[in-house]
Amino acid sequence: MTEGLPTSIEDTQQRLLGLDYVADRQLSTTVFLALRLQRPLFLEGEPGTGKTEIAKTLATMLGRPLIRLQCHEGLDLAGAAYEWNYARQMMEIRLAEARGATQGEAGAALAKDLFSERFLTRRALLRAIDPAEPVPPVLLIDELDRADEPFEAFLLEVLSDYQITVPELGTVKALVPPVVVLTSNRTREIHDAVKRRCLYHWVDFPDAARELQILQRRVPGASAALAAQVVAFVQKLRSVEMYKQPGIAETIEWARALMELDTVVLDPVVLNNTLGVLLKYQDDIARMQGGEAARLLEDLRRQAAPA
Secondary structure (H helix, E strand, O other), rough: OOOOOOOOOHHHHHHOOOOHOOOOOOHHHHHHHHHHOOEEEEEEEEOOHHHHHHHHHHHHHHHEEEEEOOOOOOOOOHHHOEEEEEEEEHHHHHHHHHHHHHHHHHHHHHHHOOOHHEEEEEEEEHHHOOOOOOOEEEEEEEEEHHOOHHHHHHHHHHHHHEEEEOOEEEEEOOOOOOOOEEEEEEOOOOOOHHHHEEEEEEEEOHHHHHHHHHHHHHHHOOOOOHHHHHHHHHHHHOOOOOOOOOOHHHHHHHHHHHOOOOOOOOOOOHHHHHHHHOOHHHHHHHHHHHHHHHHHHHHHHHHHHHO
C-alpha cells in the first residue's frame, strides 16, 4: 500500500514540516525508507526529543488511525495482544448448564464456541494487524525499554511477519502491514534480534538553529527575542552535567510558561522560579538555583553583547 506515502526524502521532510515536526535530513531519510520498505522504525534517544511525536505526526500525515501500546514492567501477551473474556465465557457455561447443554454434541459445540472470536478481546498488537480493518494503522510501541526482556521475544513474530498466532484460532496476519514505530529511552539495551528487524535512528537533542525553528512552530506566539533567549539558555544548560537534561518538550513548555508570566526578557528571578518546568529532579534544580543559573544567564548575555 503505497498510496499517500511520501515520494522522496524531500517530500517526507516537507510533509512533516507542514505538521510542525522539524526533522533533519537523516531522520527524514530513515522515515522515508521505513515507509517505502515497510520496515518497522526503531527510534532511540533521550526522553523529550520527539520520538513519540513522530508516530503521531505520521498517523496524521498518512491519514491513518494511531494505535499506541504503552510498554511497562510486567507487560505480557494479555496486555499487548489479546486475551480471552473469561467472564463472558463463564456466563456462557452457566447458561449452557441451565439448559442442560454441556454434554455430548452440545457440549463439544460449546467448548468450540467458547474460544471463538466473539470471546476474544483484541489488544493493541492484534488490532494493528487485523485484516478486517479497512486502513492499516500506525502502531506505536512506546518506551519498549520499560517492558521486561522476555516480551521482546514475542514481538519478533509481529515485527518479522506482521502476524500473531492465537493457538485456539490460528494465525492472524495483516493483509497490508501497519506502519510500526518503536521507541526507547535506552534505560536498558534492546535485544539485537529486535533491532535487526527495524530501521534504526538515534534521536538526539537538536542544535540551536533547529530547536529555534521547532520552538517558533510550536509556540508561534513567542517573540523572536524571547524564543532566542529560551533556546540559548536550554542549549547552555545541556552542557552542564545533570541527572536529566531538558528535552525539546521542556523547551516548548518553558516558553509557554514564560509567556503566561508575561516575560519579555529572561532574568535570574523568573529563571529560578520556573526551573521546575525545565528540570524534573530536585538534585538538578537545587544545583541550578541561585548562583549557577544566574551565572549561565550572565555568560549568555556576555556572548550576545557586541564586541
